[in-house]
Amino acid sequence: MEDIVKAVTDAGVIGAGGGGFPAHIKLSARAEYAIANGSECEPLLQSDQMLMSQYPEEVVEGLKLLQKATGASQGILALKEKYQPAIEALSPLVEKEKDIKLHLLGDYYPAGDEVVLVYETTGRRVPEGGIPPQVGAMVNNVETLFNIARAVKGEVLTDKFLTIAGEVHQPKVIKVPIGTRAEQVIEWAGGVKIEAWAVLCGGPNMGELISPSAPVTKTTNALLVLPADHLLVSRRQTELAISLKRAKAACCYCSYCSELCPRYLMGHSLFPHKIMRSINLGIDEHLEVITSAFLCSECGLCESYACPMELSPRIIAREIKSLLSAKGITNPHLRNSFLRERGWEERRVPLERLTARLGIRDYEEKLPVDLKSYSPAEVMVSLDQHTGVPSVPLVKKEDRVKRGELIADIPQGRLGAKYHAPIAGKVKEVTSTSILIKAEG
Numbered sequence: 001m002e003d004i005v006k007a008v009t010d011a012g013v014i015g016a017g018g019g020g021f022p023a024h025i026k027l028s029a030r031a032e033y034a035i036a037n038g039s040e041c042e043p044l045l046q047s048d049q050m051l052m053s054q055y056p057e058e059v060v061e062g063l064k065l066l067q068k069a070t071g072a073s074q075g076i077l078a079l080k081e082k083y084q085p086a087i088e089a090l091s092p093l094v095e096k097e098k099d100i101k102l103h104l105l106g107d108y109y110p111a112g113d114e115v116v117l118v119y120e121t122t123g124r125r126v127p128e129g130g131i132p133p134q135v136g137a138m139v140n141n142v143e144t145l146f147n148i149a150r151a152v153k154g155e156v157l158t159d160k161f162l163t164i165a166g167e168v169h170q171p172k173v174i175k176v177p178i179g180t181r182a183e184q185v186i187e188w189a190g191g192v193k194i195e196a197w198a199v200l201c202g203g204p205n206m207g208e209l210i211s212p213s214a215p216v217t218k219t220t221n222a223l224l225v226l227p228a229d230h231l232l233v234s235r236r237q238t239e240l241a242i243s244l245k246r247a248k249a250a251c252c253y254c255s256y257c258s259e260l261c262p263r264y265l266m267g268h269s270l271f272p273h274k275i276m277r278s279i280n281l282g283i284d285e286h287l288e289v290i291t292s293a294f295l296c297s298e299c300g301l302c303e304s305y306a307c308p309m310e311l312s313p314r315i316i317a318r319e320i321k322s323l324l325s326a327k328g329i330t331n332p333h334l335r336n337s338f339l340r341e342r343g344w345e346e347r348r349v350p351l352e353r354l355t356a357r358l359g360i361r362d363y364e365e366k367l368p369v370d371l372k373s374y375s376p377a378e379v380m381v382s383l384d385q386h387t388g389v390p391s392v393p394l395v396k397k398e399d400r401v402k403r404g405e406l407i408a409d410i411p412q413g414r415l416g417a418k419y420h421a422p423i424a425g426k427v428k429e430v431t432s433t434s435i436l437i438k439a440e441g
């Protein structure tokens with residue numbers, strides 16, 4: 001078990017989606033269920049499906065290692081019923097394992113939310129404000145498991161699989177060195193088809209706008225190039241003050257946002273419509289309601305699908321979380337007894353309807369896979385891609401580095417991750433949060 005944890009720590013593996021939690025910490029815990037999250041529930045994304053269909057051995061091996069490290073007696077590989085090529089690739093391998101099973105999910109959003117996934121696969125409910133290990137489950141994304149399997153074979157993490165889609169000439173699933181700038185990935189996808197555009201990093205619901213010069217990180221699962229006036233772009237460009245003004249003026253308290261909120265439906269004390277009402281008085285009144293924003297996963301279903309007034313409880317909840325945290329206030333909602341059924345099965349939102357609502361139907365297609373070894377002219381390796389404290393640079397300006405060489409380490413005794421040179425080259429700049437490497441030769 002220590003060998004697995006050490007190999008994964010040394011390889012710099014972190015959660016390949018979401019917050020980038022260091023994988024070695026999850027491997028050090030105990031669990032009954034080890035769950036591989038292959039749901040890839042955001043529309044347009046396809047890199048996890050590619051990994052499961054083209055590298056099924058590594059995905060299953062990663063799940064077995066997670067089981068071994070955590071002592072989980074049951075391994076569950078959860079993916080959508082519609083991912084037929086992945087199911088065909090994984091089934092013969094899973095059939096050979098007596099303690100691993102496939103769990104097929106319907107086509108709804110957000111099937112990949114950890115709280116939802118644990119409920120769907122085990123029937124257990126993660127308490128509000130809690131995490132899956134509290135109910136004996138350890139969830140890892142399939143790319144993380146792929147990276148764990150590679151790490152145990154001695155391979156460090158230097159590349160990222162992602163979907164590049166939208167207004168590019170050759171949308172595809174691609175493998176790129178970590179630290180490659182988004183604009184370079186866009187060029188490798190044939191360039192942009194339109195004049196005015198913006199880049200969303202991540203899925204249409206949870207992704208954020210980034211600068212074209214921003215680097216790919218260990219958690220980048222997609223780059224979506226969208227028209228500058230697309231709904232998903234303008235929604236993210238709306239100033240918070242305007243969002244608040246709109247919430248006060250236009251919210252009709254219909255409560256649709258609560259009725260479709262996955263966390264509410266799981267029985268947690270989150271009522272986004274009450275937050276929208278209370279925010280009229282600021283964050284210091286109705287604290288019971290205001291602090292429930294901590295329970296929001298920011299899945300975005302309320303803004304993308306539920307609200308008839310095009311308001312964004314997600315953005316409001318995020319801002320409240322940040323304001324409360326700045327005041328040193330933590331989540332007080334930790335009830336276990338409140339868990340009761342609120343009609344989750346009947347209210348799951350079909351992905352097809354969500355995709356239509358998001359205005360991205362034109363970009364839906366089966367994407368080709370491009371696993372060439374691309375080599376950018378430079379990479380910018382951020383040292384805070386993971387949950388925890390930034391890593392400490394081990395190189396200085398003008399140093400020459402080989403691909404795979406350790407360039408930043410975990411500060412002693414802290415939560416963090418190691419970083420390796422994604423390309424061979426010369427170090428051009430080192431700051432406390434990033435390392436710039438220019439390719440040579």
Ligand code: SF4
Nearest residue numbers: 251253254255257307
């Ligand atoms: S769905 Fe929209 S209008 Fe209805 S309560 Fe929620 S935020 Fe207000």
Ligand code: SF4
Nearest residue numbers: 261296297299300302
């Ligand atoms: S983003 Fe909206 S729907 Fe999703 S958890 Fe938060 S309040 Fe609920």
